[in-house]
Structures are given as structure tokens and as C-alpha cells.
Amino acid sequence: MNLNRRNFLVKSGVGAAALATIPGIVSASISTSAKSNKLVFNSKDIVLFQGDSITDAGRDKEKELANNQWSFGMGYALLAASKMLHVLAEKELTIYNRGISGNKVYQLADRWDKDCIDLKPNVLSILIGVNDYWHKRNGNYDGTVEIYENDYRALLKRTQKAFPGIQLVLCEPFYVLETTAVDETWVEPMKKYQAAAKRISDEFNTIWVPFQKVFDEAIKHAPGKYWTGDGVHPSMAGAQLMAEAWLKAVGIE
Numbered sequence: 001m002n003l004n005r006r007n008f009l010v011k012s013g014v015g016a017a018a019l020a021t022i023p024g025i026v027s028a029s030i031s032t033s034a035k036s037n038k039l040v041f042n043s044k045d046i047v048l049f050q051g052d053s054i055t056d057a058g059r060d061k062e063k064e065l066a067n068n069q070w071s072f073g074m075g076y077a078l079l080a081a082s083k084m085l086h087v088l089a090e091k092e093l094t095i096y097n098r099g100i101s102g103n104k105v106y107q108l109a110d111r112w113d114k115d116c117i118d119l120k121p122n123v124l125s126i127l128i129g130v131n132d133y134w135h136k137r138n139g140n141y142d143g144t145v146e147i148y149e150n151d152y153r154a155l156l157k158r159t160q161k162a163f164p165g166i167q168l169v170l171c172e173p174f175y176v177l178e179t180t181a182v183d184e185t186w187v188e189p190m191k192k193y194q195a196a197a198k199r200i201s202d203e204f205n206t207i208w209v210p211f212q213k214v215f216d217e218a219i220k221h222a223p224g225k226y227w228t229g230d231g232v233h234p235s236m237a238g239a240q241l242m243a244e245a246w247l248k249a250v251g252i253e
Contacts, residue, residue, distance in 0.1 A: 044093070045091060046120055049081070051099040054242075059072055072097045083243065108128060127173065156204050172208070173212075175190050176224040176227055180225075
């Protein structure tokens with residue numbers, strides 16, 4: 001490695017441990033043998049990313065176009081979709097991002113006809129859950145883990161009823177410690193939401209993206225604030241980390 005780059009990393013607080021690559025972090029977190037299945041993309045499949053602000057990432061919500069960078073924002077969904085469109089160009093995929101900042105599961109359900117059913121997806125990826133806890137924490141929501149799990153299950157049943165052959169990808173809601181918004185008091189409550197999401201993933205036999213495991217590995221190599229300033233919303237490096245983890249989990253490398 002260039003000495004100047006090494007010195008920059010050390011001086012910027014990233015340190016020598018950050019010299020590990022993002023692909024290395026992802027490989028340490030998601031092994032090929034651990035994948036229970038992988039996505040099968042057919043010609044002209046429709047792929048939909050759903051979730052909250054982490055998926056939204058500042059996307060344009062007026063035109064909401066497929067395969068358009070302005071309609072994808074600046075997060076992991078844009079990076080993952082870009083890679084899919086590149087390596088699977090012959091499939092002529094149509095990819096949408098319909099994440100909306102602040103959403104909890106019940107809010108996904110409220111807009112599900114417009115932002116899922118009407119799009120007729122063949123592949124659906126969902127990352128939801130951090131607001132179900134965070135908004136409860138700040139007094140803006142009185143939901144429980146049980147409500148989260150029951151609403152999530154109902155949403156997937158509704159989706160499978162509309163599209164019996166749909167392929168599902170569920171992403172683990174995550175937190176990163178030693179950041180501006182997240183501290184140790186998050187750990188035990190968030191574990192309950194994560195466990196609920198994993199139960200649903202197992203029940204519906206979805207692909208599971210273990211984002212918590214990925215970020216836990218990442219902070220061995222660079223401080224939490226390198227990956228996400230507030231512990232929830234990823235930095236540029238964090239978005240790339242998430243995209244590569246998502247792609248590896250679904251079988252695209």
C-alpha cells in the first residue's frame with residue numbers, strides 16, 4: 001500500500017486495522033456455504049428494494065423511475081442495483097427503490113398496494129425495523145416487538161398471496177455502537193427485533209442478509225463512525241459495505 005495513503009488512514013482516525021478490504025469483511029461475515037439459497041434471476045424480472053431511510057437514501061420520490069440513479073438515492077440499494085444491472089445485463093432487469101424515510105412496518109403496509117403490489121415484483125428485498133425501535137425510544141411510537149413481528153408476518157403473507165412465486169430477501173435491522181445516536185442501551189432491545197426478523201425469514205424461507213454481523217466485523221477494522229455517523233445511517237463506506245453484503249447473500253459476487 002502507498003505510504004501516503006497509510007499515513008492518511010492513521011491520521012484520519014481509521015487506523016491500520018482499516019486496511020482490511022470491504023470484500024474481506026463481507027467474506028468473513030457471509031460464507032458461501034452459509035447461504036441457504038440464492039436468487040434466480042429470469043429475463044425481465046422486476047426487483048424491488050423496500051424499507052426506511054437507509055434504503056430511501058434521499059431518492060427522488062416524484063418520478064420514482066426504475067433503473068434510474070436519481071430515483072435510487074445514494075445508498076446501498078443504488079450500489080447493489082448498479083452491480084446487478086452490470087453483471088446481469090442480459091436479463092434486462094427492472095429495478096425499483098421504494099424505501100421511505102421514517103417508515104415502520106405498519107407504514108409499509110399502508111402503502112403496499114402502490115409501492116409493491118402494483119409493481120408486480122419477482123424479487124422483493126426488505127430492510128425494516130430500526131424505526132420500530134428508535135421511534136419508540138424517542139416517544140414517537142408505542143409499538144412493541146410483538147406488533148413488529150405480527151405486522152411483518154402479515155405483510156409477507158399478503159405479498160405471497162398476490163405473488164406466490166416471489167423471491168424474498170429479508171435484511172437484518174442493525175445498529176453500530178460508539179456513534180452519535182447509538183449506545184449500549186440499544187443492544188438488548190434491538191436484539192429482540194433482530195430475532196423477530198430472523199424468525200420471519202426462517203418461516204418464509206427467505207434469503208437473510210445479516211447486516212449486524214457484517215457491521216460487527218467491520219468495526220474490528222475501523223471505528224463505528226467510519227461506517228455510519230449516527231449508528232444507523234451508513235456513510236459512503238457503510239453503503240458500499242451493505243451493498244456488497246447484500247450481493248453476496250443473494251449469490252452475486
